[in-house]
Amino acid sequence: MINADKKKEMKNLSEMLLETRNLTKQYGHHKAVDSVNMHIKKGAIYGFIGRNGAGKTTCLKMISGLSKPTCGEIEMFGYKGKDLQKVRSRIGCLIEAPGLYGNMTAYENLNIKCKLFGIKKKSYIEEILRIIGLEDVGKKKTKHFSLGMKQRLGIGLALIGDPDLLVLDEPINGLDPQGIAEIRDTIQRLQKEKNMTICISSHILEELSKIATDYGIIHNGSLLQEITREELIRRCSERIELTLDHPKQAIPVMDSMGFTNYQVTDKEHIHIFERLNESAALNMELAKSGIPVKGISITSEELETYFLNLTGGADHA
């Protein structure tokens, strides 16, 4: 008989669109990506966060089939190993700068890839141009496009063939606020209208936080953390931060006081996310119970601070 945990685990696996196991890419002695275990759920917008040179692009290139892993495994749509070739066409990608033929129009650039997929309908390309907001560019050569227009056309190219997974590497890099908003709207529309799973990398955290449903934080080639949007919000929200020698001793006291929304974060800290005005009473109760409190404060974190703390502090940024 399958128990509840096992059922839950199986459900999670069936919901998983992409999974990597110990994915590694080594150049000489340098590991650009080191044993990354990534999990992307179906329908998610997975925000892949990391500094420049953290290994985001290398990781996404391996997922997109542009680069071969040194070791490790990628499982997508239930396929892995050599069978992965069968589902390669279900991924659309925009890696680094958009690759375009400058002497051709947006329509011609899209049409080249349409030929690869055997798509002949003119209306198909027109629909993609509409989605990315380039329906009015006419015969303008792409070398005369603005960076934002090029990025959108890059996304358009990734959309050809109706991929189930869209991999976007730094699509908002170098864009002005309006360009960023346009890309954001396009991504959100795609996820809603086409139920597409999107993996988007960026180092602009505030922008990513507006659209991502899940996050993966990569640093020096290693995936430090995978976290849901809800969990990240919780971790960054206002809280009582309790510093103690032995946090476990405080749990019965907190339970007796009716605290339920708290988390023991490490060997010295407990974060309490409710009843923030009762910090003094909590301090007294702990003292009465003979539990020495080294520190108690009310704090909150910006997403950026959370990220910097996780990756080694602002001095490295």
Place this chain on the structure above:
Amino acid sequence: MLNIIKMDLYRMLKTKSMYVIWIVLAAILLITTSLCKTDYELSTEKDAMKQEQVTEPTVDNINVGMMVTLPTEPGEKVTVYDIFFANSQGKLYALLLVIFTVLFSTADISSGYIKNIGGQVRNRGTLIFSRAIALAVFTVLTMAGAFLFQAAANGIFFGELEWGNTKAILSYFVTELALHYALVLICMAIAIILKNNVISMVIAVCLSMNVMTIVYGVINSAIQKIGIQNFQIYKYTITGKLSLLPMNPSGNECLAAFGVAIVFIVIMISVSSVVFQKRDI
């Protein structure tokens, strides 16, 4: 596979450099025909005899660089085939073909467009096969077009149209086509392996200009020192065969040239495919 070929053909038809190459070729054909007419009219019988001696290709007089020499014998009419042969021996077609080959073969790599498609094909090696097909179409169109345009140029400058010996034209044209295509694929392989347009272009131009003759000379003498007398590496290379194919090739000469061309075509497509398949984009 058919879709990939269609994609590359569409890409080729949309490439501006293809039309530029054809316009340049047409212009050069007009110039060379005009110059040939002047030479033909001014040449004395003695000059013509001298000319005949140098235009008959042998391993000892392989030209390095470009030189268009009319093979028409004194008193005979200048045929379309004469000037086509002269231009072919002068490496005009080879030069223009390899220039386009380098530009076309690396266009998707240098523009980054390959990132849009490279991960979505089951076998990346098929992308090489498809561009080899596209280059075959380009080679046939260019050489057939050049022959027909040469006919028009002859009509304009000489006021009459003499095609030449049909059997010789057919055997020479088809053999040259195979050899030029093999040279094109060598240059495609170089461009794909090196991923550098400038270096690839320099090597391709040097190859088409017979600069390898210097290297071949060294190889010949090294092999002859081992004990294999009368060894000539020209007989086993594309550039050598291109230079040595006579105006009236025998069946054996055509077969030997075809053999060398096919070996190089197969090797170049295989090597490029393996490199492209294994290398990260």
